[in-house]
Every structure is written in C-alpha cells, then in structure tokens.
Amino acid sequence: MxxxxxxxxxxxxxxxxxxxxYPGRGHINPMLCLARRLAARGLLITVVLTEEWxxxxxxxxxxxxxxxxxxxxxxxxxxxxxxDFASFIQAVLTRMGGxxxxxxEELDPPPDAIVADAMLPWAAAVARRMSVPVAVFxxxxxxxxxxxxxxxxxxxxxxxxDQIGDGDNYFLRYIPRPASNHLAxxxxxxxxxxxxxxxxxxxxxxTSAQYVLFNSFSKLENRALDKLRSKxxxxxxxxxxxxxxxxxxxxxxxxxxxxxxxxxxxxTSVLYVSLSSFLPFSNEEIKEIAVGLRLSRYPFLWAVRDxxxxxxxxxxxxxxxxxxxxxxxxxxxxxxxxxxxxxxNSTLExxxxxxxxxxxxxxxxxxxxxxxxxxxxxxxxxxxxDDKRDMVGREEVARGVQRxxxxxxxxxxxxxxxVMELKEKSHATLRxxxxxxxxxxxxxxxxxxxxxx
Numbered sequence: 001m002x003x004x005x006x007x008x009x010x011x012x013x014x015x016x017x018x019x020x021x022y023p024g025r026g027h028i029n030p031m032l033c034l035a036r037r038l039a040a041r042g043l044l045i046t047v048v049l050t051e052e053w054x055x056x057x058x059x060x061x062x063x064x065x066x067x068x069x070x071x072x073x074x075x076x077x078x079x080x081x082x083x084d085f086a087s088f089i090q091a092v093l094t095r096m097g098g099x100x101x102x103x104x105e106e107l108d109p110p111p112d113a114i115v116a117d118a119m120l121p122w123a124a125a126v127a128r129r130m131s132v133p134v135a136v137f138x139x140x141x142x143x144x145x146x147x148x149x150x151x152x153x154x155x156x157x158x159x160x161x162d163q164i165g166d167g168d169n170y171f172l173r174y175i176p177r178p179a180s181n182h183l184a185x186x187x188x189x190x191x192x193x194x195x196x197x198x199x200x201x202x203x204x205x206x207t208s209a210q211y212v213l214f215n216s217f218s219k220l221e222n223r224a225l226d227k228l229r230s231k232x233x234x235x236x237x238x239x240x241x242x243x244x245x246x247x248x249x250x251x252x253x254x255x256x257x258x259x260x261x262x263x264x265x266x267x268t269s270v271l272y273v274s275l276s277s278f279l280p281f282s283n284e285e286i287k288e289i290a291v292g293l294r295l296s297r298y299p300f301l302w303a304v305r306d307x308x309x310x311x312x313x314x315x316x317x318x319x320x321x322x323x324x325x326x327x328x329x330x331x332x333x334x335x336x337x338x339x340x341x342x343x344x345n346s347t348l349e350x351x352x353x354x355x356x357x358x359x360x361x362x363x364x365x366x367x368x369x370x371x372x373x374x375x376x377x378x379x380x381x382x383x384x385x386d387d388k389r390d391m392v393g394r395e396e397v398a399r400g401v402q403r404x405x406x407x408x409x410x411x412x413x414x415x416x417x418x419v420m421e422l423k424e425k426s427h428a429t430l431r432x433x434x435x436x437x438x439x440x441x442x443x444x445x446x447x448x449x450x451x452x453x
Contacts, residue, residue, distance in 0.1 A: 014065075015448050016044040018104055018111040019137075022092060022119045023050050023075055026343050027139050030215050032062070033242035034115070034137070039065040041444045046107055048100055052078060069107070071099035089119070097122030104130065113447040115213065118145075121205040133447060135211035138203070140344045142216045142224040142238065143372060144365045145203070149231065152200045211443060212236035215344065217429040217436045220351070220422070221372075237439040241348040241426055244327040258301055258321050262329070265299055268336030271401055272329055272355070273302040276341045276362055285391055290314050292397020298405045300339075301329065330355050337404045339383065342369040351379070354423030356415040358383045358404045360392070379419035380404075381411075 017038055021031035028049065035045045045066045049057075054070040056078060062068070074095040076088050097120075104111060104126065114134045116123030127134035138145050206212050216238050218225055225238055262270060273293065275281070281289075286304075290313035293300050300318045303326065304310060310320045326346070329335060330353035339358045340346045347369050350357050357380035359370040373380040383392060383400040406412050429436040 013109055014042065014044045015112045016046065016107070016109050017113045017115060017447065018107070019045060019047045020100060020114060020116040020120055020123055021047065021049070021137075022117040022139075023053055023078070023096075025078075026345050027117050027119075028053060028057070029244075029345055030139050030240075030242040031115075031117070031137065032066075033244060034213075034239075035066045036063060036245075037242075037440065038444065039063045041441075043444070043448070044109070046111065048103060050075060069103055071096070071103055074099055092119065093121065096120070097126065101126045101129070118203040118206065119199070121201075121203075124205045124208045133210040135213055135443070135447070136203075136206040136209045136234075137213045137215075138206075139215050140365045141347075141369060141372065142214045142221045142228060144344075144368055145214070146224045146227055147368065148200055148203060149228075152204065206234060209234060211446070213443065214238045215240035215242045215348070217241065217426065217434075219425040219429065219435075220377075237443045239436050239440040239443065241352050241430070241436075243345075243349050243352045244325075256321075256324060258319060258324050258329070259332070261319050262301065262332045262334045265334040267333050268407060269299055269405075270332075270334045271296075271298055271300040271337040271339055271358075271405055272326075272335050273300055273304075273339040274326060274341070274346060275304070275339070275360060276343065286310065287313060288391060288394045289397055290318075292392075292394035293318055293401065295394060295398035296401035296405070298337075298401055300401075301335075303329075327353070336407070337401070339401070342366040342373065344369060347373060348426075351377075351419065351422045352426045354416075354420045356380055356404060356412070356419050358400050377418065377422060379415055379422060381415070 019031050019035055019038075021028045031047065035047050039045050040063070043065065047066065047068050049068060049070050050073050051070045052073050054068060057068075075091040100123075104114075111130065111132055113132050114123060114127045114130075115137050116127075116134060118136050118138045123134055212232065212234050214225070214236060216225070217240050218238060220240075221238075228236065271293070273289075275289075290302075290310050293302070294313065294315045294317060297317065300314075301324070302310070302314070302318060302320045303322070303324050304320060305322055314320060327349045330338060330349055335353075335355060337358060338346075338350045338355045339360060340350060342357075342359050342361045343366060347357075350373075357373050359373055359380050360383045361367045361370040370380075370382065374382050381400060381404055383397065403409070404412060404415070407416075428434050431437060
C-alpha cells in the first residue's frame with residue numbers, strides 16, 4: 001500500500017482513482033491523458049483496459065503512479081468494431097461490467113473514486129457497491145452531449161401512435177426553433193434511430209454520478225457549456241483539451257522514419273491525412289483518395305492501418321505509414337494542413353497544434369464536429385458535404401487539398417489566422433490560471449476529500 005507523507009510524523013494513504021475507458025482508441029487516449037494529469041497531482045491511478053487493448057497501445061512510458069490492468073476480452077475485437085458497431089456496443093453494455101467490478105474489488109489499495117466513460121452505464125452500480133464517488137467522462141464534444149440531451153427530451157414527446165419505421169425523421173419533426181445548430185445534422189447521420197437511442201440511454205446514467213467531465217474548454221464551446229450549465233443538476237467541469245504533451249513525449253518517437261521525412265519538407269507544406277482507426281473504406285474509396293492526393297501535387301503524410309497497397313498509388317509526393325504519433329506530427333513545422341474524419345480527439349489535436357483542417361466526416365459525432373470546424377470556428381473546409389452519401393472522387397479530393405494548402409490564397413490565409421487564435425486559447429486554458437486548469441484542480445480537490453455515498 002502506497003503512503004504519502006502529509007505532515008511530520010504522520011502519513012496517509014495516497015488517494016487512488018480507477019479510470020474506466022470505453023474500449024476504443026478515441027476513448028482510451030484522452031483517458032490516458034487524464035491519468036497523467038491526475039498522477040501529476042499526487043494521485044495513484046489504475047486504468048482498466050481489455051487484454052487486446054493492453055497489447056495494442058503504442059505509447060511513451062507512463063508515470064510510475066499510473067498502473068494499467070486488464071480484464072479478459074469479453075467484447076469483439078477492435079478490428080471488427082467498425083463492421084458491426086451495434087453488436088460491439090451491446091457487448092460493452094452487457095459483458096464488461098462484471099469483469100471490471102471483479103478487478104476493482106481486488107485492487108490494493110481499493111479505489112477511492114471512479115472516473116468512467118459515459119458509455120459505461122454499469123459503472124454507477126459498481127461505484128455504489130464499493131461506496132465510492134463516480135465521475136462521468138464524456139470524451140466527445142459538449143455540443144454533442146447537449147444535442148443528445150435535446151434528443152432525449154424530444155423522444156419523451158413521441159406520440160404513442162407513431163408507427164414503427166418513422167426512423168430519424170420523427171426527431172426532425174419535433175425539433176423546437178431555435179434549437180441546437182447541430183441537432184438535425186447529428187440525428188440524420190447517426191446510423192439510424194436505434195443507434196441514436198442506444199447512445200441517449202447509454203449516457204443517461206450521468207444523473208446518478210457525482211460529477212461530469214468534458215474534454216473541452218469554455219472558449220471553444222462556450223454556447224454548449226453555457227446551455228449545459230443552466231440545465232444540468234450534476235456538477236460538471238470542462239477540463240480539456242486532453243491532448244498529449246508532445247514535448248514531454250518527444251524522445252519516444254524520434255527515430256520513426258516519418259519524422260525524418262517531415263524534417264526534409266518545406267515549412268507548412270505537408271498535408272497530414274488520418275481518416276479513422278477502425279471504420280472500413282472500400283478499395284475503390286481508398287484508391288480515389290490516394291489518386292486525389294497525388295493529383296493535388298502537395299506533399300502528404302498518410303497514416304492508414306493497411307498501408308502496403310497504397311504506396312504504388314500515391315507517387316513520390318506522399319508517404320504512407322501504418323501508425324504515427326499524430327499529436328506530434330501535427331505540431332511539426334512542415335505540416336500545414338490536416339485531412340481528418342473529425343473525431344473529437346483529432347479535432348482537439350488539430351486546434352491545439354494550430355493546423356487548419358479539411359473535413360471528411362464518416363459517421364456519428366463527426367458530422368457536428370465538422371460543422372464546428374467549418375461553420376462555427378471557421379478553421380477548416382469541407383471535403384465531403386454533410387448531405388452527400390456518395391463516394392468522394394479524386395478530383396474533389398485534389399481541389400479540396402489545393403484550396404486548403406495554397407498559402408497565397410486569401411481563403412487559406414484566413415483559416416490559418418483563425419486557427420492560430422484558437423491554438424492560443426487552447427494552450428492558455430491549460431496554463432495555471434486558465435479555465436480548464438482551474439476546473440481540473442477544483443475537481444481533484446473534490447475527489448481527494450469526498451467519500452462515496
């Protein structure tokens with residue numbers, strides 16, 4: 001049992017927090033960033049993963065106070081998640097709770113608090129049995145959380161006489177005006193009402209938690225956070241952006257070949273491309289993107305899992321790698337643009353690095369994230385129109401890249417000016433007196449002195 005001295009001649013057990021991420025990279029990565037920050041405040045941290053995810057993680061060494069523990073692989077493999085997302089969610093909801101609870105019961109010292117992903121509703125019952133407080137961690141945009149709360153309210157209005165088959169159009173009929181700017185778009189692209197309803201029900205357990213944590217900050221999503229502040233009865237803290245500290249992690253990736261290639265490129269000349277770690281593309285879609293990137297005539301670095309068959313399509317201007325440290329790549333001086341699927345972690349990392357974005361949303365929250373990037377913050381351009389379901393062709397890809405990367409064009413200059421303003425706000429919020437730093441310290445002070453119910 002670890003002890004921390006608190007006063008001369010006395011000692012007290014170090015407070016221990018268990019972190020429970022949903023088993024997906026977009027959920028685990030910010031939770032590991034949170035683990036580092038909590039450990040820096042003197043807390044002992046245990047992060048609970050599946051055995052598969054423990055083997056998949058590519059990461060710099062964690063602080064000694066951060067421990068990783070694994071449960072058996074009771075959910076489908078990460079490589080199959082994108083093919084049957086509904087079944088994966090169902091397995092998380094029904095199979096993970098028991099093994100996680102058993103692992104937590106065996107930890108020494110026992111946890112004093114739990115931070116659980118919003119999509120793990122069984123965490124509330126686990127915390128009650130252990131008599132410890134629990135915080136909900138919402139890893140997506142506060143705007144999305146707000147939209148889900150609106151959708152939940154709309155669902156309660158649904159007439160009992162509505163016929164099955166109405167689908168998403170039901171929600172659109174009952175949207176009050178004015179409503180969230182992103183609600184209609186979010187619902188339309190949520191892969192059906194069933195998936196939307198699963199997410200609404202999944203995050204509804206936050207009312208039984210002691211805290212809600214958002215991976216965002218006030219000057220990024222002020223409207224959504226202000227709205228939530230007036231509606232939520234549970235205390236919440238915006239503590240983001242939870243992004244890697246690229247300076248602290250620098251030594252871990254210095255020898256990767258892509259960094260040497262980036263070093264050889266002119267400043268702000270390279271487009272970085274990353275289009276989801278698990279959602280599948282057809283061979284034809286990959287070909288159109290690859291040829292379009294080549295036709296743009298701008299150098300690019302593309303991180304894509306199955307990279308072997310792409311190299312022959314891209315020509316000499318591009319480099320393809322199966323993995324890279326995205327946060328560090330975005331901060332490299334030669335990177336001047338980011339073609340992204342608009343996952344929230346990628347969005348935050350692009351903002352934090354001050355890199356304008358070309359948006360290519362594929363599903364779920366990526367569509368409202370794209371709207372935030374293009375319409376609200378005006379730090380990016382759309383490659384894929386929100387209403388377009390067809391494949392994006394090579395000519396569209398080439399034109400989009402050229403618009404983003406043409407440093408002489410007024411459009412591109414304005415994007416860069418605005419994203420640099422957001423970058424400064426992102427860095428400022430994490431400084432000692434920044435809003436996210438203050439919120440984080442208040443939250444830590446709370447859990448260091450609070451016992452469970």
